[in-house]
Amino acid sequence: METNNLILIEQFCIHHNIEFSFINALQEFGLIEVIIIEDHKYLENEKIKDVEKMMRLHFELDINMEGIDAISNLLQQIDNLQKELISTQNKLRIYESD
Amino acid sequence: MEFIDYYKILEIPKTASESDIKSAYRKLARKNHPDLNPNDENAKKKFQQINEANEVLSDPEKRKKYDKYGKDWKHAEEFEKANQQNQSQGGGRSQQGSGGFSGDYSGDFSEFFESMYGGNKGSSGRQTKFRGQDINAQLQLELNDVFKTQQQTLTVNGKNIRLTIPAGVENGQVIKISGHGTPGANGGPNGDLYITFTIANHSKFKREGSNLYANVDLDLYTAMLGGEILVDTFDGKVKLKIAPETLGGTKVKLKGKGFPVYKKENEFGDLYITYQIKLPTNLTEKEKELFTELSKIRNNGN
Numbered sequence: 001m002e003t004n005n006l007i008l009i010e011q012f013c014i015h016h017n018i019e020f021s022f023i024n025a026l027q028e029f030g031l032i033e034v035i036i037i038e039d040h041k042y043l044e045n046e047k048i049k050d051v052e053k054m055m056r057l058h059f060e061l062d063i064n065m066e067g068i069d070a071i072s073n074l075l076q077q078i079d080n081l082q083k084e085l086i087s088t089q090n091k092l093r094i095y096e097s098d
Numbered sequence: 099m100e101f102i103d104y105y106k107i108l109e110i111p112k113t114a115s116e117s118d119i120k121s122a123y124r125k126l127a128r129k130n131h132p133d134l135n136p137n138d139e140n141a142k143k144k145f146q147q148i149n150e151a152n153e154v155l156s157d158p159e160k161r162k163k164y165d166k167y168g169k170d171w172k173h174a175e176e177f178e179k180a181n182q183q184n185q186s187q188g189g190g191r192s193q194q195g196s197g198g199f200s201g202d203y204s205g206d207f208s209e210f211f212e213s214m215y216g217g218n219k220g221s222s223g224r225q226t227k228f229r230g231q232d233i234n235a236q237l238q239l240e241l242n243d244v245f246k247t248q249q250q251t252l253t254v255n256g257k258n259i260r261l262t263i264p265a266g267v268e269n270g271q272v273i274k275i276s277g278h279g280t281p282g283a284n285g286g287p288n289g290d291l292y293i294t295f296t297i298a299n300h301s302k303f304k305r306e307g308s309n310l311y312a313n314v315d316l317d318l319y320t321a322m323l324g325g326e327i328l329v330d331t332f333d334g335k336v337k338l339k340i341a342p343e344t345l346g347g348t349k350v351k352l353k354g355k356g357f358p359v360y361k362k363e364n365e366f367g368d369l370y371i372t373y374q375i376k377l378p379t380n381l382t383e384k385e386k387e388l389f390t391e392l393s394k395i396r397n398n399g400n
Contacts, residue, residue, distance in 0.1 A: 053133050056133055057131075057134075061127060061128050063128075071134065075134075079136075087268075087270075089269075090269050090305070090307075
């Protein structure tokens with residue numbers, strides 16, 4: 001399997017100066033998906049931004065894993081609602097008078 | 099440049115202890131953190147102020163200087179020199195910092211701060227390498243512009259980006275351009291560019307997804323007796339047969355004459371036409387006579 005779009009977790013942890021256990025904890029809470037290829041653990045490049053956000057919440061706002069989980073769900077809900085709102089606004093434009 | 103009251107920003111008295119400052123900062127940071135307030139410029143601005151206030155008040159040296167000179171901060175450097183205590187605050191990050199934020203958001207300290215502390219920003223305690231900030235941009239287009247896939251060159255942060263805008267982009271849709279945000283810090287990757295499309299519609303068509311809707315006027319005689327009319331579609335005209343006794347409000351679907359389906363080549367939505375019967379006005383005497391005759395044949399008009 002190609003690893004072009006993946007980043008080695010070990011490298012990521014060194015890069016950000018964080019413990020591997022943090023990534024493990026995120027995985028245990030189902031907050032991230034870890035990809036294992038030939039005994040090496042990777043994160044998807046696309047997901048790095050999310051992991052970094054969780055890092056900020058944890059290390060800088062002292063939010064624990066349960067809190068990160070709740071916040072992630074709520075932010076996802078906000079995102080979905082925003083998309084729904086835009087879609088509804090677009091539909092309503094049909095009924096707007098010229 | 100105005101004096102900034104850091105105590106007021108953190109909502110604490112001047113007598114606040116280190117733990118009071120920390121606690122006030124954490125509370126306000128949780129409330130205004132950009133990660134928890136996506137797309138909220140006010141929260142971001144407030145967060146930067148809180149961060150800056152914490153940067154000063156949680157560092158005993160900086161706090162001392164701030165408290166000592168207060169509103170006379172403009173002359174702080176002169177006083178300092180006079181006292182021969184010119185201790186540079188510049189340089190690397192302190193490892194015993196305030197626990198401030200090191201992420202995408204800690205930038206943009208005020209001129210007041212820069213003036214007093216020489217632009218020494220973070221003291222995060224962690225030497226993190228961060229990806230650059232994402233940039234959110236808005237692109238306004240007309241509905242005509244997104245009927246066909248087109249290329250546009252945008253200038254974002256002084257750099258030209260050649261962008262392919264696929265046909266059928268929706269109003270409010272966001273497209274991500276990876277790596278075109280601000281450059282990463284300390285070797286981190288670049289942020290991404292997010293473009294939100296605002297599609298103005300000044301056409302006669304209403305749009306819902308890939309379907310288009312339009313009203314078409316029918317004159318009374320064509321509606322009654324049938325005939326042919328030319329109807330505008332988004333990219334030309336089509337001839338339509340009108341059945342005799344067509345009622346006002348009748349809907350007709352023109353398959354594949356709608357808007358392009360996003361990222362599906364040669365696939366189009368449908369065009370829905372609603373007929374509106376236009377009654378003749380300014381009738382001549384002769385017309386009135388004939389309508390009167392007609393009304394006698396069918397006196398309730400139905």
